[in-house]
Amino acid sequence: MESLNPNFKEYVENRIKANKFMPFLGFKITQIEAGEITGELEFKEHHSQQNGYLHGGITSAILDMVEGFAAYSLVRDGDLVFTVEAKISYLNRGMGKKFFAKGWIIKPGKRFHFCEGEIWYENEIGKKIIVAKGSATMAVLAKEDLK
Amino acid sequence: MESLNPNFKEYVENRIKANKFMPFLGFKITQIEAGEITGELEFKEHHSQQNGYLHGGITSAILDMVEGFAAYSLVRDGDLVFTVEAKISYLNRGMGKKFFAKGWIIKPGKRFHFCEGEIWYENEIGKKIIVAKGSATMAVLAKEDLK
């Protein structure tokens, strides 16, 4: 996928640094490609819901991050991205020690980027178990319209 | 709305206590009614996304909590509830110092509860500004099936 920003990695990295909630949560971005963002989370006790599994709210927060940064990787330097709406389907319980997440663009556009995302872990025999699948609409706010 | 559990407040309170992510996030449940849960969050710097507003991931996490506990308030003692899917629409930027959230059941059922939720703040002139609106499907897992 082609980005409108030749320095998109740097731009996404700067947006990540400005994000205070991501380090608080413990989620880390591990790879930045044009239209595709990957990251991971080490599971800690404070990430659990009432039955000991990964909290659904963390799942949706992480999908929002990888999907949103996937959109940021395509826009021009200075343009902003904001989430219009997102849906998440919970396919399997989050029972891993480490979770992986990927967000990608299924249809780029001038005004919107349509995204999808997945969060998964590997079980004891190395099989990928998908915890949740997401789909989101990210709107582009052009720098010219910012003020 | 009628609950199948005469002690639903106690049951929801116990589920809340078992949830580790909620206190980590700083969200507090303030009211438990049958089919309706209310709570609030004092905004801290670690709740912000890259532009200083409430992170969308926190918004969706909080909606998941109030919608999920609204479903828990209706089921029998011992039944479990899990989120099948959720959608969230971001109506306004989260610019408040304190956020309020409510989750409610729009259609109770034996196998599913259909829920909605809202998160809002009051601006400087006391007007309620809705940050996000959510809709979710919560499935009931009967204690007989838990084995």
Place this chain on the structure above:
Amino acid sequence: MESLNPNFKEYVENRIKANKFMPFLGFKITQIEAGEITGELEFKEHHSQQNGYLHGGITSAILDMVEGFAAYSLVRDGDLVFTVEAKISYLNRGMGKKFFAKGWIIKPGKRFHFCEGEIWYENEIGKKIIVAKGSATMAVLAKEDLK
């Protein structure tokens, strides 16, 4: 709710006339207010799915119409509206002889209108049974950007 078009009723009526699928389906708009559209459908056999109830696809088509025209009722003369995404939750089976639908704007905006919609019937004792609830994002395409 305020419209940007003083002649919004006429504008919506013209959009309705241009729509070929609506009369084919048999759905009729009965009321046009700024930000709120109401209509109805007489149930025919060709509207049924495999168990004899109202087909879910008709339900979602009708919600798309009332939500979309609710957005059209707010924009300037000449602006276009298109559906970005829509979600629908099926609350009860569609067992009526006549169905009613309403679409309304929950948050108007310059670039998007966030909408909700409902379809229902009245059972034999006159009680309103909600068949489905929808939420959708409608984008505004300004006439200046059309060519």
Place this chain on the structure above:
Amino acid sequence: MESLNPNFKEYVENRIKANKFMPFLGFKITQIEAGEITGELEFKEHHSQQNGYLHGGITSAILDMVEGFAAYSLVRDGDLVFTVEAKISYLNRGMGKKFFAKGWIIKPGKRFHFCEGEIWYENEIGKKIIVAKGSATMAVLAKEDLK
């Protein structure tokens, strides 16, 4: 994907025959695999919305069909399937003469099947243009519970 019904093709074909709305719409199922259903629609004038493109309501109706029958292809003979909720994202305008649709299961289950679906056409140079992407939750109603 494995079906619980060795005669799943026959079962799906019978469900299709009972569906009155599908022939009225003009949509045809062309392939039935376990967990994956394909079909097509010849575009007629009565399928158009106000700007002459494929009506979004038809798109969502068709996705509901291919996703729902994909779920039917996996359940036991006699079990029923119903749509709990569905989301659709409109990626490109529906400008084709013939549309193709596919629905598939991303996660089968005992109580739910999580599905996705796509509708597309081929443009003048044979390129596949995706009109819409959907995701849906289909619930299984076991024949034992039908009474």
